[in-house]
Amino acid sequence: MAIELAPNGLPQSSQWLFPEYEFAGMTPDEYAGVIIERILNRGSWAEIRWLLDTYGKREIAKWVRAHGYRRLDKRAFNYWRNMLGIKRYTIPPWERTK
Numbered sequence: 001m002a003i004e005l006a007p008n009g010l011p012q013s014s015q016w017l018f019p020e021y022e023f024a025g026m027t028p029d030e031y032a033g034v035i036i037e038r039i040l041n042r043g044s045w046a047e048i049r050w051l052l053d054t055y056g057k058r059e060i061a062k063w064v065r066a067h068g069y070r071r072l073d074k075r076a077f078n079y080w081r082n083m084l085g086i087k088r089y090t091i092p093p094w095e096r097t098k
Contacts, residue, residue, distance in 0.1 A: 006023070037072065040060075069092070
C-alpha cells in the first residue's frame, strides 16, 4: 500500500497531526523530532511504515530513548519501547524515584 507524499516529502495523510505548524514548510530533516513524536503517537500504520523507511529503526529508537518518556503518551511509549527493544531510556530528574 503506497502512501501519497506531499511536496515536502511528508505523508499527505499526516497533515492533521501538525495543526500548529505550516505543513507545507515542514521538512523531514528539520522537523524530525516532532514528526517522529506525532506519527508514533497517532499515525496510521502506513505513516509508521513511512517513518521507519525515512528515519530507520535505529534513529527512531534513539529518539524514543531520549525523548519518548516525556513526549509520547504512556501507552504509545510503552508500546514503542517494547517493539524497538528499548531497555534504558531517559526519565526527567523531577520524575525519578529515589
